[in-house]
Amino acid sequence: xxxxxxxxxxxxxxxxxxxxxxxxxxxxxxxxxxxxxxxxxxxxxxxxxxxxxxxxxxxxxxxxxxxxxxxxxxxxxxxxxxxxxxxxxxxxxxxxxxxxxxxxxxxxxxxxxxxxxxxxxxxxxxxxxxxxxxxxxxxxxxxxxxxxxxxxxxxxxxxxxxxxxxxxxxxxxxxxxxxxxxxxxxxxxxxxxxxxxxxxxxxxxxxxxxxxxxxxxxxxxxxxxxxxxxxxxxxxxxxxxxxxxxxxxxxxxxxxxxxxxxxxxxxxxxxxxxxxxxxxxxxxxxxxxxxxxxxxxxxxxxxxxxxxxxxx
Amino acid sequence: xxxxxxxxxxxxxxxxxxxxxxxxxxxxxxxxxxxxxxxxxxxxxxxxxxxxxxxxxxxxxxxxxxxxxxxxxxxxxxxxxxxxxxxxxxxxxxxxxxxxxxxxxxxxxxxxxxxxxxxxxxxxxxxxxxxxxxxxxxxxxxxxxxxxxxxxxxxxxxxxxxxxxxxxxxxxxxxxxxxxxxxxxxxxxxxxxxxxxxxxxxxxxxxxxxxxxxxxxxxxxxxxxxxxxxxxxxxxxxxxxxxxxxxxxxxxxxxxxxxxxxxxxxxxxxxxxxxxxxxxxxxxxxxxxxxxxxxxxxxxxxxxxxxxxxxxxxxxxxxxxxxxxxxxxxxxxxxxxxxxxxxxxxxxxxxxxxxxxxxxxxxxxxxxxxxxxxxxxx
Numbered sequence: 001x002x003x004x005x006x007x008x009x010x011x012x013x014x015x016x017x018x019x020x021x022x023x024x025x026x027x028x029x030x031x032x033x034x035x036x037x038x039x040x041x042x043x044x045x046x047x048x049x050x051x052x053x054x055x056x057x058x059x060x061x062x063x064x065x066x067x068x069x070x071x072x073x074x075x076x077x078x079x080x081x082x083x084x085x086x087x088x089x090x091x092x093x094x095x096x097x098x099x100x101x102x103x104x105x106x107x108x109x110x111x112x113x114x115x116x117x118x119x120x121x122x123x124x125x126x127x128x129x130x131x132x133x134x135x136x137x138x139x140x141x142x143x144x145x146x147x148x149x150x151x152x153x154x155x156x157x158x159x160x161x162x163x164x165x166x167x168x169x170x171x172x173x174x175x176x177x178x179x180x181x182x183x184x185x186x187x188x189x190x191x192x193x194x195x196x197x198x199x200x201x202x203x204x205x206x207x208x209x210x211x212x213x214x215x216x217x218x219x220x221x222x223x224x225x226x227x228x229x230x231x232x233x234x235x236x237x238x239x240x241x242x243x244x245x246x247x248x249x250x251x252x253x254x255x256x257x258x259x260x261x262x263x264x265x266x267x268x269x270x271x272x273x274x275x276x277x278x279x280x281x282x283x284x285x286x287x288x289x290x291x292x293x294x295x296x297x298x299x300x301x302x303x304x305x306x307x308x309x310x311x312x
Numbered sequence: 313x314x315x316x317x318x319x320x321x322x323x324x325x326x327x328x329x330x331x332x333x334x335x336x337x338x339x340x341x342x343x344x345x346x347x348x349x350x351x352x353x354x355x356x357x358x359x360x361x362x363x364x365x366x367x368x369x370x371x372x373x374x375x376x377x378x379x380x381x382x383x384x385x386x387x388x389x390x391x392x393x394x395x396x397x398x399x400x401x402x403x404x405x406x407x408x409x410x411x412x413x414x415x416x417x418x419x420x421x422x423x424x425x426x427x428x429x430x431x432x433x434x435x436x437x438x439x440x441x442x443x444x445x446x447x448x449x450x451x452x453x454x455x456x457x458x459x460x461x462x463x464x465x466x467x468x469x470x471x472x473x474x475x476x477x478x479x480x481x482x483x484x485x486x487x488x489x490x491x492x493x494x495x496x497x498x499x500x501x502x503x504x505x506x507x508x509x510x511x512x513x514x515x516x517x518x519x520x521x522x523x524x525x526x527x528x529x530x531x532x533x534x535x536x537x538x539x540x541x542x543x544x545x546x547x548x549x550x551x552x553x554x555x556x557x558x559x560x561x562x563x564x565x566x567x568x569x570x571x572x573x574x575x576x577x578x579x580x581x582x583x584x585x586x587x588x589x590x591x592x593x594x595x596x597x598x599x600x601x602x603x604x605x606x607x608x609x610x611x612x613x614x615x616x617x618x619x620x621x622x623x624x625x626x627x628x629x630x631x632x633x634x635x636x637x638x639x640x641x642x643x644x645x646x647x648x649x650x651x652x653x654x655x656x657x658x659x660x661x662x663x664x665x666x667x668x669x670x671x672x673x674x675x676x677x678x679x680x681x682x683x684x685x686x687x688x689x690x
Contacts, residue, residue, distance in 0.1 A: 042412075042471060082675065092678035095410045095471065099625050100678070104671025106619075108358070110664035115362050228664075236475045243469060279487035286479040290458075294468045 007144070013264050014148045019222060021260025022159040023048065023214040027238035028245065028252045029159075029166050030210025036170060036247055037203035038183040038305040042098035043083055045235025046105030047208050048215030050075045053109040055216025056226040057116075060128050065220060072216035073209050079105070080208025088200045091309035102235075110228045131155060131221040155213070155221050162210075166249040179203060183303035186310045196310050211235065233286065240289045246301045255292075262288050340637055343680050344630050348644060351672035355665065369659045376654020377647035383654065385536040389608060391646025393418070393600040393620045395545040398627030398638045399552050400596025404456075405633050406556065407589035408569040413459060413474025414597040415621025416481030417452040421598025423485060424451030425605040426493065426612040429506035440509040445544075445602050452598015453591040455481065460590030464583040470590075478621065486614040493612060503612035512539040512607045541603040546639060548596070553635040555592075565589050597621060619667065623649075626670045630677060645670065 027044050034041050041047075051072035059068030083101055086092045117126055131153040140150040170176040181189035182199045190196050218234070219226050237259055244258075245251030266281045274281075356366035376383050397414045404411035425448040432440040455477060462468040486501070488494075495504045513519060515538045524531055556562035564585045567575040572582055600620060609616055627645050631637030645666075652666045 086675065086678055086682070090679055090682040092682045096629055097675065097678055099412060099622075100671045100674035102671075103622055103626065103667050104675070106622075107664050107667025107669070107671060111358075111662055111668055112362065114662040114664065115364075233475065233479055236472060239469075240472045240476075243472070277487050277491060279483040279490075283480050283483040286476040286483075289476045290462075290468075290473050290480075293472050294462050294466050 009268075011144055011148060013261060013268060015151075016264030016267065017257055017261035018148060018152055018156060019260070020263040021257045022156050023217045023222070023234055024238050024241055024259050025159045025253060025256035026162070026214030026217060027211040027235055028241040028256055029162055029249060030207035030214070031238055031242045032166065032245070032247055032249060032252055033170070033179065033203040033210075034207035035242055035306055036183045036303055037179045037200045038186060038303055038308060038310070039084075039087065039200055039204050039207070040094050040098070040239075040307045041083060041204065041207055042095055042236070042239060043079070043101030043105075044098075044207065044211040044238060045231055045233065046098075046102035047076045047079055047211035048218070048231045048235045048238075049102075049105045049109055049229065050079060051212030051215025052219040052230055053113065053215075053226055054212075056128065056219035057112075059220050060126060065131055068220050069213065069216055072212045076208045076212025076215075077205060080205050083208070084201045084204040087309065088197055088204070091311065094307050094309075106229060113226060113228060125225070127225040128220065130224040153221050155217050159217075160253075163249045163253045170249065180303075182310075183305055186305050186308075190310075190312055196312060200310070211238075214238070237285065237289050240293050243302075244292050244296055246296075247303065258292075259285060259288070339632060339681070340634070343677060344641065344644075346680055347630070347673050347676035350676040351669045354672050355669040358668065359661065359665075364659070364661060369655055369661055372655045372658040373648075373651035375651075376658070377651035381534060382536065383650060385538040386653070387643070387647045387650040388538050388542045389646075390649045391642045392539075392541040392545050392607070393604050393617075394623055394627050394645050394649075395549065395638055395642030396541075396600035396603060397597040397620055397624035398631070398642050399545075399549055399635055400452075400456075400593040400600070401624050401628035402631070402633035402635060402638060403552065403556070403565065403589050403596070404593035405628055406569045407565045407586055408572070409460065409463070409586055409590055409593070410471045411456065411459065411474050411590065411593050412471055412625065413456065413477050413594070413621070414600075414624045415617060415619065416474070416478035417455040417594040417597035418601035418604075418617055418621045419478075419481035419485045420455035420594075421448035421452040421601030422605045422612060422616065423481075423488060423493075423601075424448050424598070425602035426503050426506065429510035429606060430504045431507070432510045433507040435507070435509045437509045437511075437513070440507065441512060441606065444506075444510045444606055445599060448602020448605070449595040449599045452601065453595035455598065456590040456592075456594015457587065460587045460594075464586050482615070485612065489612050489614050495611075501614055505611045506606060510606055511610065512541055512603065514539050515542070537608055539603075539607040541607045544599075544603065545642070548599075549635045549639050552592075552596075556635060561585075561588065597624065600624070618649075618663075622667075623670060626674050629674055 027048055031041060031044055054075040055068040055072035058071035059065055079101060083097055086097045087094045133151055134154050136150040140146045170179060178189065178194045178199055181192070181194060182196050186196045215231060218230060241252055241255035241259060244255040262285045266284045269276070270278050270281050352370065356370060359366040359369055377387050378384060397418060401411060401414055425444050428447040429444045432443065458477060459470040459474040462473050463470045489503055490501045493503045495502055514536065516533050516536045519540060521533050556566065564580045567578065567580055568582050568585045576582055604616065605612060623645055627638055627641045630641040648666050648669060652663045655661050656663045
């Protein structure tokens with residue numbers, strides 16, 4: 001392979017990483033807010049799946065991406081509110097409620113997809129045009145970086161903009177300070193006049209909405225179709241991304257793009273026809289996740305009150 | 313108030329048997345029944361909204377779960393892997409290890425059971441069946457060991473690692489049945505059938521009928537698919553009940569889960585206990601996979617589990633992680649699945665509905681249980 005071909009290969013890989021990374025980035029940024037306030041929501045897998053389903057169905061039936069996105073956000077909000085109520089107000093175990101949310105989402109999306117758009121065992125293939133790319137004038141002409149960064153869809157740009165915004169909110173505003181206080185030492189935050197419950201509700205809902213958008217990204221911006229259980233563990237990988245990113249939005253960005261690249265690499269190797277059995281390539285992102293959370297001993301960086309219900 | 317905090321954050325008390333009977337009755341029967349009822353009602357409303365007749369659908373579901381001898385047999389057949397894997401989840405949850413990896417552990421057990429099972433032609437069944445099941449348990453234990461040791465040694469979140477291993481197990485199975493373990497000369501992605509000696513005996517044909525005939529009764533019994541796996545499940549539930557509540561290891565598992573700091577001060581090695589709990593937990597899920605292979609399925613197929621590993625989480629939680637309670641909750645979720653399969657045939661309602669109802673049931677259980685805590689404690 002000559003140099004030009006190698007550069008092209010890397011460029012295509014990076015382009016794909018910026019298409020496959022954003023669903024993880026949305027979900028992981030949202031989860032960063034939730035975990036910073038002391039809430040671990042493993043239900044984001046289900047929230048993403050719900051977002052993917054509603055995003056697709058909304059767009060498919062009205063032809064409007066905005067309606068699709070709106071339905072995804074609305075669905076995620078409803079489930080996020082249920083999660084918040086059970087874990088924050090009722091103080092149920094967060095892992096258990098998250099697991100229940102995942103099972104529920106798998107069931108309800110599968111049920112409505114089959115009853116509305118398919119048979120009992122077979123599913124009619126339906127699809128929509130994926131979200132159009134929106135090249136940014138001038139910037140998209142930059143060699144190499146242009147196509148990677150500036151010839152993407154609106155939802156990719158939004159995801160990238162959310163990174164500095166999230167960092168700013170968490171690290172540079174009074175609200176962010178309150179979030180961190182609630183996640184580290186809720187009793188002290190409470191004493192200082194911060195409403196622990198309100199902050200946790202807010203962060204859980206931010207997490208839910210972003211997970212819903214991340215899921216909708218998968219169906220309306222990436223594949224243009226819905227498949228049962230199409231998130232295939234991306235919500236769980238987003239949990240790992242938060243750990244790798246050490247609960248910092250910029251770290252999360254790097255983590256999400258790394259996993260985006262590992263998904264992209266896996267797909268490219270499959271189509272390139274290597275000798276490696278395709279199942280090994282499919283398993284690659286999941287193995288990388290295990291290695292990554294193992295290699296980064298970041299339990300120390302975790303918010304101290306993570307997963308601990310607060311009794312005011 | 314501090315007592316409430318502990319209770320609310322650690323919903324699983326140190327000993328299930330120290331509660332007064334009235335509370336045991338409430339937690340063990342009334343709340344789960346209420347939750348199942350609520351889950352079915354909400355499920356029914358959703359069915360109705362989707363344009364189905366909920367009552368005929370649920371009537372079909374009931375028939376499919378309990379209506380005939382055949383459906384009862386199917387209910388028990390579906391309950392078997394749920395009980396076994398559910399028992400495994402309870403052991404891990406008791407130790408505060410959130411093992412969400414039962415599905416992968418189940419596949420690991422199935423792979424090992426198949427690998428051993430196809431090689432035992434000519435063995436006496438009394439030796440072959442335990443060998444296969446032991447292999448399944450061992451493989452599941454290995455799969456469960458990984459998140460356990462990574463947690464203990466490197467602080468890696470067992471939630472993330474165990475879930476990731478689910479996908480690894482599923483893809484590994486897919487690779488094996490399309491590659492090295494594929495039936496020689498076969499066209500389908502499946503392994504060879506197991507040796508006859510390695511198959512689990514069926515309850516009616518192989519156990520009940522010979523006994524009755526031996527006693528001189530000449531009765532014609534239906535040849536049901538129900539195999540002795542259900543008896544193994546009941547047996548292991550009893551064993552694990554004693555392990556959890558009557559042995560040192562069981563006490564250590566509960567102590568580490570209930571209060572790791574106190575457990576450490578009492579001289580209990582947290583690392584050793586967590587790893588042992590994960591070995592047993594994964595082993596039970598592996599056993600569930602092995603029993604599916606040696607029982608109803610008879611060979612390794614890709615995607616043979618309809619999500620038993622995820623349902624097992626619900627089974628354990630509904631029983632508040634008590635082994636004997638899991639016999640009941642496994643039966644309930646087995647009935648739900650068996651009924652839903654019949655409903656799909658009869659009323660054309662997709663069987664994935666069970667996941668929705670299961671999710672609702674857990675959410676209702678968490679809601680109801682915590683509401684009581686709030687009322688009595690707060």
